[in-house]
Amino acid sequence: MPTTPPAVVTVTGAAGNIGYAALFRIAAGAMLGHHQPVRLRLLELPGSLPAAVGTAMELDDGAFELLTSVDIFDDARAAFDGADHALLIGARPRGKGMERADLLAANAAIFAEQGAVLNDVAADDLRVIVVGNPANTNAAIASAHAPDIPSDRFTALTRLDHNRAIAQLSHHTACPVREISRVSVWGNHSASQYPDIFHARVGDRSGAEIAEDRAWLVDDFIPTVARRGTAIIDTRGASSAASAANAAIDHVHDWVFGTPEGDWTSAALPSPGVYGVPPGLVCSFPVRAVDGRWEIVEGLDINDFSRARIDTSVAELADEIAAVGDLLPA
Numbered sequence: 001m002p003t004t005p006p007a008v009v010t011v012t013g014a015a016g017n018i019g020y021a022a023l024f025r026i027a028a029g030a031m032l033g034h035h036q037p038v039r040l041r042l043l044e045l046p047g048s049l050p051a052a053v054g055t056a057m058e059l060d061d062g063a064f065e066l067l068t069s070v071d072i073f074d075d076a077r078a079a080f081d082g083a084d085h086a087l088l089i090g091a092r093p094r095g096k097g098m099e100r101a102d103l104l105a106a107n108a109a110i111f112a113e114q115g116a117v118l119n120d121v122a123a124d125d126l127r128v129i130v131v132g133n134p135a136n137t138n139a140a141i142a143s144a145h146a147p148d149i150p151s152d153r154f155t156a157l158t159r160l161d162h163n164r165a166i167a168q169l170s171h172h173t174a175c176p177v178r179e180i181s182r183v184s185v186w187g188n189h190s191a192s193q194y195p196d197i198f199h200a201r202v203g204d205r206s207g208a209e210i211a212e213d214r215a216w217l218v219d220d221f222i223p224t225v226a227r228r229g230t231a232i233i234d235t236r237g238a239s240s241a242a243s244a245a246n247a248a249i250d251h252v253h254d255w256v257f258g259t260p261e262g263d264w265t266s267a268a269l270p271s272p273g274v275y276g277v278p279p280g281l282v283c284s285f286p287v288r289a290v291d292g293r294w295e296i297v298e299g300l301d302i303n304d305f306s307r308a309r310i311d312t313s314v315a316e317l318a319d320e321i322a323a324v325g326d327l328l329p330a
């Protein structure tokens with residue numbers, strides 16, 4: 001019987017909260033399917049290597065049929081060698097009272113270095129998802145340091161915001177999640193993001209009809225989704241972890257296997273200059289995955305309400321890129 005070669009999956013920040021929540025589901029086939037063997041390569045800071053070793057012991061104890069090997073590194077060059085998938089989670093999380101902008105200085109340098117290493121040693125079919133915040137700008141920095149890798153292989157996680165938007169819409173309308181489609185998240189993975197329901201389908205209703213309740217849309221839905229990360233930190237005392245791992249797995253799964261017929265999802269991709277988003281910014285768009293590539297859903301009618309909110313978030317992305325200018329190659 002022919003055997004499928006294992007996919008090489010490198011996870012950074014593997015011993016952290018999101019890494020711990022993601023690894024066992026990856027090993028169980030939730031990300032790359034139940035027929036795809038996986039080699040896990042875990043990258044951690046030297047001080048967190050014991051926790052990574054302990055996590056690898058637990059992975060061993062899972063006796064996962066698809067898990068071919070687990071290797072642990074504190075050196076990025078070794079960890080990314082031959083990587084088909086890179087989940088860039090390792091970064092400092094936000095604490096109480098911090099905004100994502102506060103993380104820029106702390107985390108951006110990590111992604112400059114890792115982008116350059118990926119450029120040198122990763123597999124030709126590399127796909128990257130940046131989870132570490134500020135995720136959009138970190139992805140832009142990594143891509144800028146990887147000139148030989150097509151920029152559309154560098155993505156950032158806004159699927160968590162997309163999933164949050166569906167959940168809130170489901171609560172508001174009492175429509176089951178499975179009957180909600182075509183929700184879009186635009187912009188930055190930050191409080192400025194714009195969860196857009198104008199093109200959504202909610203059971204047999206249109207999202208535009210539900211959006212006619214502007215008080216709910218403006219005062220409840222949009223801020224609840226956009227500030228959900230803060231609400232989790234304030235309530236749980238730590239930044240979201242299992243839901244972020246779940247969303248990262250959803251993102252890669254759909255990238256590889258495709259989005260469901262008739263639906264789309266949201267992901268942050270380097271802008272090709274569509275919808276008024278300047279090239280160079282990694283911005284969340286409504287996207288479909290077709291034949292293993294993300295395609296931005298084009299031709300959506302953007303009303304004035306949406307336009308203003310997209311523009312606000314895109315302006316924030318432009319400010320973030322300007323703030324890390326010294327980390328971008330000339």
Ligand SMILES: NC(=O)c1ccc[n+]([C@@H]2O[C@H](COP(=O)([O-])OP(=O)(O)OC[C@H]3O[C@@H](n4cnc5c(N)ncnc54)[C@H](O)[C@@H]3O)[C@@H](O)[C@H]2O)c1
Pocket residue numbers: 012013014015016017018019043044045048089090091092093094110130131132133134135157158160161189239240241244
């Ligand atoms: N995009 C999203 O939707 C989303 C959602 C939740 C959290 N996040 C972000 O994800 C990141 C990780 O969150 P967490 O809760 O797992 O944090 P955590 O502190 O629990 O874990 C982070 C891990 O990364 C490791 N690390 C730090 N720098 C590293 C480096 N250069 N190389 C390898 N490993 C490194 C740390 O040792 C730690 O084990 C944070 O930046 C957080 O803000 C993003």
Ligand SMILES: O=C(O)C[C@H](O)C(=O)O
Pocket residue numbers: 093094133160228229230232239240
């Ligand atoms: O908001 C944060 O800092 C954590 C994360 O990005 C989230 O959205 O939960």
